[in-house]
């Protein structure tokens with residue numbers, strides 16, 4: 373069966389080798405006589421699967437021992453509540469700051485306001501001019517030296533890859549250099565997790581839903597500095613208290629066992645490809661190919677400021693938006709799926725996560741060129 377090229381923003385394509393292995397092991401994992409779905413989460417087989425997934429993830433990201441790695445439920449939006457419930461009261465009052473650069477950080481900020489004083493330290497939600505070019509709201513990142521972080525905040529949240537707006541932080545700030553050494557950074561890395569090396573120690577906590585780069589929906593990875601745990605608000609459900617989850621190695625209650633198993637296979641696949649550095653090289657090549665083409669013609673346009681263009685999610689618009697339906701229909705007929713942009717911004721979006729090979733992006737560029745030739 374020929375698989376089409378799937379540009380979905382998530383849940384998204386998984387490496388075919390992972391799906392094949394999961395299919396082969398469906399009825400009998402490793403001679404156990406059981407499917408992973410049928411195993412006790414406290415039995416030796418699943419404990420091995422879960423602990424191996426954790427150690428592989430630690431190895432891939434270089435997570436030091438003073439950080440906990442947790443597999444949780446609730447997704448990215450769940451973490452928007454779980455993070456404040458765990459961290460916002462850690463200094464005895466409830467205050468946290470937010471860098472708002474698009475849809476997802478806007479939602480994080482709003483959700484945290486239910487648990488305390490959530491202030492905006494910086495936002496790109498207004499139009500500006502950078503290097504003589506007009507930048508629309510959420511198509512740029514406010515310079516770090518303009519961020520207004522309260523030194524007494526419990527944490528500073530940012531979304532390091534805005535999946536809808538296609539804006540990526542290529543670096544995470546050093547909070548000491550920002551004059552807020554006691555304010556840990558909280559990073560929503562959902563849509564570029566494992567796409568390149570990341571200095572985990574720059575963040576006090578990072579989280580990512582698996583369903584883009586790391587596995588199926590249902591499991592959320594959380595990497596958190598251990599000294600930040602254990603100060604949850606009294607209203608925090610015990611199953612979402614990081615201290616409990618970390619102490620029980622993600623098995624405080626029944627975890628999303630099958631999703632953890634698939635994520636574990638994805639981690640092994642990334643290791644076999646050469647780790648996150650190899651992912652970065654491949655992702656750079658794909659992004660360069662696609663942006664290079666989009667920039668070469670006025671028929672299409674990516675609105676994001678060049679230095680913060682996401683290597684994972686590439687939004688673009690057609691000069692003539694009345695061609696959108698024809699574009700999408702032709703794309704599907706050519707085996708290029710899920711290119712429609714998010715409803716909040718319209719246009720198109722190509723998500724080119726780790727599992728998308730260069731060949732798929734080349735097929736998209738060929739289609740872009742052909743469509744322009746026909747309608748341009």
Ligand SMILES: Cc1ncc(COP(=O)(O)O)c(C=O)c1O
Nearest residue numbers: 447448449450476535562563581
């Ligand atoms: C960056 C980011 N954060 C959070 C979310 C929300 O994730 P979930 O649907 O798992 O709650 C998404 C979903 O696409 C996302 O891209």
